[in-house]
Amino acid sequence: MGVENEFIIGIIGMGDMGKMYANNFYKSGWSCIVCDRPENYDSLFAYYRDTPVHVVKNGHLVSRKADFVIYSVEAEFIDRVVGEYGASTKVGAIVSAQTSVKAPERAAFERHLPHDVHVVSIHSLHGPTVSPEGQPLVLIQHTSPDWVLRKAEDVFSCFRSRYVYLTYEEHDIVTANTQAVTHAAFLSMGTAWNMSQSYPWELDRYVNGIEVVKCNIALRIYANKWHVYAGLAILNPSAHAQVRQFAASATELFKLMIAGDYHGLKERALDARRRVFGYKDGVEPGTNGSKSERTPILLSESLLDRFSLHQPSSQHCSARNSHLTILAMVDCWNRLGIHPFDHLDVAGTPLFRMWIGVAEYLFRSPDRLNTALESASFDISHRSDDTEFVVATRGWSEVIEHGSFSHYKDKFESTARFLEPRFEEAARMNKEMLKVIMESGAPKTVKSPPKKPVSLPLSQ
Numbered sequence: 122m123g124v125e126n127e128f129i130i131g132i133i134g135m136g137d138m139g140k141m142y143a144n145n146f147y148k149s150g151w152s153c154i155v156c157d158r159p160e161n162y163d164s165l166f167a168y169y170r171d172t173p174v175h176v177v178k179n180g181h182l183v184s185r186k187a188d189f190v191i192y193s194v195e196a197e198f199i200d201r202v203v204g205e206y207g208a209s210t211k212v213g214a215i216v217s218a219q220t221s222v223k224a225p226e227r228a229a230f231e232r233h234l235p236h237d238v239h240v241v242s243i244h245s246l247h248g249p250t251v252s253p254e255g256q257p258l259v260l261i262q263h264t265s266p267d268w269v270l271r272k273a274e275d276v277f278s279c280f281r282s283r284y285v286y287l288t289y290e291e292h293d294i295v296t297a298n299t300q301a302v303t304h305a306a307f308l309s310m311g312t313a314w315n316m317s318q319s320y321p322w323e324l325d326r327y328v329n330g331i332e333v334v335k336c337n338i339a340l341r342i343y344a345n346k347w348h349v350y351a352g353l354a355i356l357n358p359s360a361h362a363q364v365r366q367f368a369a370s371a372t373e374l375f376k377l378m379i380a381g382d383y384h385g386l387k388e389r390a391l392d393a394r395r396r397v398f399g400y401k402d403g404v405e406p407g408t409n410g411s412k413s414e415r416t417p418i419l420l421s422e423s424l425l426d427r428f429s430l431h432q433p434s435s436q437h438c439s440a441r442n443s444h445l446t447i448l449a450m451v452d453c454w455n456r457l458g459i460h461p462f463d464h465l466d467v468a469g470t471p472l473f474r475m476w477i478g479v480a481e482y483l484f485r486s487p488d489r490l491n492t493a494l495e496s497a498s499f500d501i502s503h504r505s506d507d508t509e510f511v512v513a514t515r516g517w518s519e520v521i522e523h524g525s526f527s528h529y530k531d532k533f534e535s536t537a538r539f540l541e542p543r544f545e546e547a548a549r550m551n552k553e554m555l556k557v558i559m560e561s562g563a564p565k566t567v568k569s570p571p572k573k574p575v576s577l578p579l580s581q
């Protein structure tokens with residue numbers, strides 16, 4: 122470090138994402154200066170001892186030297202951290218942040234940064250254990266001149282991600298549409314299992330196909346940091362109404378189920394099938410000569426059986442389920458007028474791709490959907506699990522709307538502790554499962570990222 126005119130990338134916040142970024146940068150030859158909180162200096166220094174990464178004690182020392190500063194801290198703390206170090210930013214430097222929700226980040230930058238620096242924000246739409254290659258990387262030009270955006274593209278070209286160009290506002294709408302309700306669904310599943318004190322995949326009726334995807338994704342979420350999900354749900358201005366609608370959809374559908382109102386349930390599901398997926402009643406796209414507009418994400422359910430966390434003890438375990446989680450999710454999209462496929466190829470996270478793939482799989486086939494609706498209306502064997510699920514959706518919606526980080530943390534960590542013994546195995550399965558799903562239809566890596574903004578149809 123210290124070569125004259127060398128371009129230096131600085132990272133403030135060296136948790137999972139900060140480390141993933143620094144590792145990619147230094148391995149591609151960029152000079153990096155990084156810090157975490159001062160009390161974490163020794164361990165961070167030891168971690169990077171045999172690398173060219175320059176570890177310093179605090180964000181002032183990063184800001185004074187770096188030409189491109191990236192804040193990679195908890196969304197809840199972004200105002201405090203930018204408030205503390207922002208004024209030390211080198212004149213003319215580019216400042217960025219990796220927070221999952223942009224409203225508080227933008228406010229922090231506008232409040233605390235000096236006027237002689239440039240802002241271009243970023244967001245890798247994947248977790249730290251996923252390779253950035255081919256994954257969406259949001260770039261937000263904000264008020265910076267074009268050369269600043271070009272510089273950001275240059276810095277991140279070593280990630281081989283797909284650049285997605287959004288404004289701050291568009292970012293929060295798109296990520297609410299793709300992440301807020303997805304996460305609420307899996308958080309609720311986990312809480313329901315915790316309340317029942319049972320691992321569903323160890324009950325013989327939940328071991329196949331799309332059940333496997335559901336269980337693996339829930340485990341993946343609970344193995345991540347609670348604050349990542351808390352931040353994007355509590356601080357995203359668009360998220361609250363969506364999580365509230367998800368809980369309302371789950372409750373309303375459940376009321377139809379317990380009333381045995383098959384026709385009421387079917388009417389709602391078919392309306393959602395038409396409006397969210399664009400399918401004609403009674404027809405499976407791609408069969409009987411009907412046109413299929415897109416290749417389904419999930420090509421075959423049996424492909425997923427090998428990712429099961431448990432082998433059934435009996436050959437005759439039932440594959441029937443009410444699929445209330447999926448019905449509620451699609452009903453929620455329908456009620457809010459969200460068209461999730463509009464966001465998928467542009468800004469879908471791997472997890473969202475898997476989840477929408479599962480929903481698409483269930484809703485494509487009129488027979489599969491009908492089996493779930495019949496099961497929901499007439500088969501009472503899933504009622505106790507579904508009751509726990511509905512209660513859990515309400516609980517998460519209340520915590521998120523109330524905006525309490527500490528309550529969110531307690532609730533999350535209590536279920537994470539319950540699921541923890543299965544994290545390691547699920548992480549292995551998830552990697553494989555993701556690979557299979559990404560290979561079936563994800564947009565391929567862009568060699569030279571597009572320079573023109575990707576126009577994104579926004580629906581709320």
Ligand SMILES: NC(=O)C1=CN([C@@H]2O[C@H](COP(=O)(O)OP(=O)(O)OC[C@H]3O[C@@H](n4cnc5c(N)ncnc54)[C@H](OP(=O)(O)O)[C@@H]3O)[C@@H](O)[C@H]2O)C=CC1
Nearest residue numbers: 134135136137138157158193194195196219220221247248
């Ligand atoms: N994990 C994910 O899947 C993704 C996360 N993101 C976003 O990236 C950001 C970072 O997330 P992630 O890396 O997962 O979280 P981590 O908790 O792993 O990392 C955040 C780091 O910032 C540190 N920190 C807090 N305050 C300061 C400070 N004043 N100075 C220096 N460092 C500080 C934290 O220290 P300590 O822990 O000691 O408080 C921690 O090490 C978040 O905004 C998140 O929303 C974006 C995409 C994906």
Ligand SMILES: O=C(O)C(=O)Cc1ccc(O)cc1
Nearest residue numbers: 221246247248470471472473
């Ligand atoms: O894919 C998901 O939704 C994840 O859970 C990983 C994730 C979490 C936070 C982000 O800001 C981006 C990706």
